Amino acid sequence: MSTEVAPIEAEPRSSAEASGAATGEPLLRLRGLSKSFGAVHALVDINLDVPAGQVTALAGDNGAGKSVLIKCISGIHSPDSGEIQWEGKPVHIRSPREAAALGIETVHQDLALCDNLDIVQNMFLGRERVRHLTLAEEEMETAAGQTLSSLAVTTVRSVRQLVASLSGGQRQSVAIAKAVLWNSRLVIMDEPTAALGVAQTAMVLTLVRRLADRGLAVLLVSHNMNDVFEVADRVAVLRLGHLVAVERAADIDAQVVVDLMTTGTSTRATQPKPAEPRTADDQA
Amino acid sequence: MTKLEGPDPLGPLAAEVPDLAVAAIAETEAPDAPEPKVETLRDYLRVVYLRIRSGDTGVLPVVAGLLLISVLFQSLNANFLSAGNLVNLLIQGAVYMLLAMGEVFPLLLGEIDLSIGFVSGIGGIVTAELLKQSYGWPWWAAILAALIACAGIGLLQGTIITRLGLPSFVVTLAGLLGWQGVMLLMLGQGGTQPINDNVVNDLASGTLTPAASWIVMILIVAAAGARTWLAESRRRATGLVAPPASLTLLKIAAMGAAGVAFVLICNTDRGRLLPIKGVPWVVLIVLGVLAAWTFLLRRTKFGRYVYAIGGNAEAARRAGINLSRIRTLGFMLASFTAGIAGIIYASRLRSVSTALDGGTLVLYAVAAAVIGGTSLFGGRGKAMHAVLGGIVIAAIDNGMGLQGYSAAAKYVVTALVLLTAVTIDAVARRNATR
Numbered sequence: 001m002s003t004e005v006a007p008i009e010a011e012p013r014s015s016a017e018a019s020g021a022a023t024g025e026p027l028l029r030l031r032g033l034s035k036s037f038g039a040v041h042a043l044v045d046i047n048l049d050v051p052a053g054q055v056t057a058l059a060g061d062n063g064a065g066k067s068v069l070i071k072c073i074s075g076i077h078s079p080d081s082g083e084i085q086w087e088g089k090p091v092h093i094r095s096p097r098e099a100a101a102l103g104i105e106t107v108h109q110d111l112a113l114c115d116n117l118d119i120v121q122n123m124f125l126g127r128e129r130v131r132h133l134t135l136a137e138e139e140m141e142t143a144a145g146q147t148l149s150s151l152a153v154t155t156v157r158s159v160r161q162l163v164a165s166l167s168g169g170q171r172q173s174v175a176i177a178k179a180v181l182w183n184s185r186l187v188i189m190d191e192p193t194a195a196l197g198v199a200q201t202a203m204v205l206t207l208v209r210r211l212a213d214r215g216l217a218v219l220l221v222s223h224n225m226n227d228v229f230e231v232a233d234r235v236a237v238l239r240l241g242h243l244v245a246v247e248r249a250a251d252i253d254a255q256v257v258v259d260l261m262t263t264g265t266s267t268r269a270t271q272p273k274p275a276e277p278r279t280a281d282d283q284a
Numbered sequence: 285m286t287k288l289e290g291p292d293p294l295g296p297l298a299a300e301v302p303d304l305a306v307a308a309i310a311e312t313e314a315p316d317a318p319e320p321k322v323e324t325l326r327d328y329l330r331v332v333y334l335r336i337r338s339g340d341t342g343v344l345p346v347v348a349g350l351l352l353i354s355v356l357f358q359s360l361n362a363n364f365l366s367a368g369n370l371v372n373l374l375i376q377g378a379v380y381m382l383l384a385m386g387e388v389f390p391l392l393l394g395e396i397d398l399s400i401g402f403v404s405g406i407g408g409i410v411t412a413e414l415l416k417q418s419y420g421w422p423w424w425a426a427i428l429a430a431l432i433a434c435a436g437i438g439l440l441q442g443t444i445i446t447r448l449g450l451p452s453f454v455v456t457l458a459g460l461l462g463w464q465g466v467m468l469l470m471l472g473q474g475g476t477q478p479i480n481d482n483v484v485n486d487l488a489s490g491t492l493t494p495a496a497s498w499i500v501m502i503l504i505v506a507a508a509g510a511r512t513w514l515a516e517s518r519r520r521a522t523g524l525v526a527p528p529a530s531l532t533l534l535k536i537a538a539m540g541a542a543g544v545a546f547v548l549i550c551n552t553d554r555g556r557l558l559p560i561k562g563v564p565w566v567v568l569i570v571l572g573v574l575a576a577w578t579f580l581l582r583r584t585k586f587g588r589y590v591y592a593i594g595g596n597a598e599a600a601r602r603a604g605i606n607l608s609r610i611r612t613l614g615f616m617l618a619s620f621t622a623g624i625a626g627i628i629y630a631s632r633l634r635s636v637s638t639a640l641d642g643g644t645l646v647l648y649a650v651a652a653a654v655i656g657g658t659s660l661f662g663g664r665g666k667a668m669h670a671v672l673g674g675i676v677i678a679a680i681d682n683g684m685g686l687q688g689y690s691a692a693a694k695y696v697v698t699a700l701v702l703l704t705a706v707t708i709d710a711v712a713r714r715n716a717t718r
């Protein structure tokens with residue numbers, strides 16, 4: 001029972017306090033977001049803030065609605081109800097293009113890279129720079145190299161290397177660097193360390209931390225507690241479509257998050273969770 | 285034009301490339317230069333080596349194969365590498381090379397176009413028809429109309445494939461049957477449409493004068509050399525990995541030497557009754573198409589998207605690329621190039637007849653592209669592969685012909701070469717994605 005801050009609404013405690021001494025509006029704010037697929041209530045009344053300069057981890061068991069939530073933010077799904085605010089203004093994100101125009105880049109779970117293209121070609125895919133009707137290769141190669149080295153991705157031997165020859169961690173780094181290249185403000189990552197070894201996971205997590213330190217907002221989807229507590233400033237827990245908690249990472253530990261993920265409450269919590277009113281669609 | 289890709293000198297370098305140095309992440313403040321200024325031959329060769337190792341074997345296997353074939357046939361028959369036979373071989377292979385350059389677009393997209401053999405027949409017959417006395421079109425107008433007709437066929441097939449979401453194999457198989465029917469219909473009773481226009485007939489069999497051959501060669505080498513020099517010195521100036529100036533000069537010198545050697549061969553009299561000398565027109569046509577399609581594939585957004593779709597269509601879609609448009613354009617270019625091939629085919633025979641076997645032609649075109657190094661799995665290939673593969677097929681045909689082998693033996697040998705090429709492609713891919 002440590003810091004007691006009055007919860008806004010009866011819902012999971014607002015993230016306003018978790019974002020620390022946040023001044024003004026968070027970069028992204030979700031208000032009462034809901035999304036159903038037929039009878040499946042994938043998201044129910046989600047309230048979440050994603051502030052700049054911090055890593056917000058989104059934890060939850062399989063099927064909790066993590067992917068659906070980020071798809072609503074990145075323009076792949078449109079929410080049934082609720083509001084998305086970007087820098088305090090309500091926005092409608094109808095396509096990945098519109099998300100990109102706002103500065104939202106998503107690194108999907110299944111990497112969207114072309115094996116047969118090199119790193120530069122992949123990073124600029126769909127947004128190539130052109131001079132006199134031909135591709136401005138040197139310009140793109142320089143920019144890609146700069147982005148990679150500014151993120152200290154130094155393990156790739158050449159930016160002209162085909163992506164096919166990269167290790168899993170290197171590919172993930174390229175995918176993340178690609179998101180950074182476009183002056184993005186919010187980078188969303190869906191399970192970026194799934195299927196990576198120990199060293200490569202460390203490499204990717206370092207990169208994730210570096211993005212936040214640069215002032216970007218990062219929304220990191222993961223159900224790996226080690227990853228979450230290694231990089232996250234804040235942890236949001238989804239369970240069966242409900243956001244059951246948003247906490248400062250420093251205030252909780254892995255066991256609490258696991259409890260929240262599985263039961264929606266935690267007796268071990270430093271502060272007891274108000275029991276969530278269960279709804280009919282919550283069984284299973 | 286010439287990309288130096290040295291396989292063997294790189295062997296020892298392999299050991300020096302550190303393996304998976306993943307954990308090493310050095311904190312660096314965003315430096316201005318993305319990479320250290322590397323201008324040494326070593327760094328450049330390392331980049332080339334990395335590309336080859338990642339499955340981009342390029343033209344290495346087919347060039348090696350071509351050398352092998354040349355040595356083999358030359359040892360069997362001293363006439364094989366004679367000036368006259370070499371030029372003949374190029375003329376014989378031109379139709380395959382052109383058709384295969386068309387087929388490269390669908391193959392890169394991960395698709396196939398089975399119709400282009402008979403589409404080329406349509407190209408030939410439209411040209412021949414419009415040149416008939418009764419129409420009397422000038423040669424250039426007839427050719428233009430034929431090419432537009434062929435591009436239209438490609439547009440139609442591509443639209444059906446992309447809009448209705450049908451497999452290209454089936455749609456172009458229907459094209460193979462359908463356009464054969466149209467061709468037979470257009471040829472009508474006689475079954476043969478002769479061509480009397482001199483310009484069109486010279487496309488395949490005419491030659492430049494020896495003097496003009498030299499001039500054209502010098503112009504081409506100068507243009508290609510200037511391009512190479514400008515491009516590589518620009519890379520050096522921006523501090524990107526580039527071959528050292530000495531290597532660039534060496535490349536240009538190699539182009540020059542190849543040009544001189546080629547013109548010397550072509551300018552040797554190869555006539556039996558009358559003297560025939562000079563570079564054949566058809567060689568320039570093949571070079572022109574090669575240059576145009578290489579430019580399109582390597583230097584434009586369209587080309588980049590063709591590779592991206594063949595490599596990972598889902599990634600291309602997420603990157604905002606209009607898949608349908610690029611695919612349709614790819615089929616259009618395939619049919620357009622087939623039109624050029626058909627006109628050359630008609631020009632060589634000075635007629636179009638029902639003997640044109642579009643089924644065999646298209647299969648040879650696919651074989652040529654694959655033998656040259658283009659992947660059947662999509663995403664890997666170049667226009668240059670089609671030309672080299674076409675030369676291999678023509679060389680087998682020609683070399684075995686000189687030895688008096690039957691058509692049956694030629695088919696079997698071509699089949700074995702094709703199988704070898706596909707195996708090399710598959711193995712290269714497997715090693716790359718290990």
Ligand SMILES: Nc1ncnc2c1ncn2[C@@H]1O[C@H](COP(=O)(O)OP(=O)(O)O)[C@@H](O)[C@H]1O
Nearest residue numbers: 037040042060061062063064065066067068069
């Ligand atoms: N396109 C869809 N159509 C129907 N149901 C869906 C769709 N996408 C997700 N769901 C459902 O929504 C719930 C949340 O899924 P998801 O967000 O993928 O979970 P996770 O948290 O593991 O990423 C699941 O019950 C899933 O079956």
Ligand SMILES: [Mg+2]
Nearest residue numbers: 066067109190
């Ligand atoms: Mg998921």
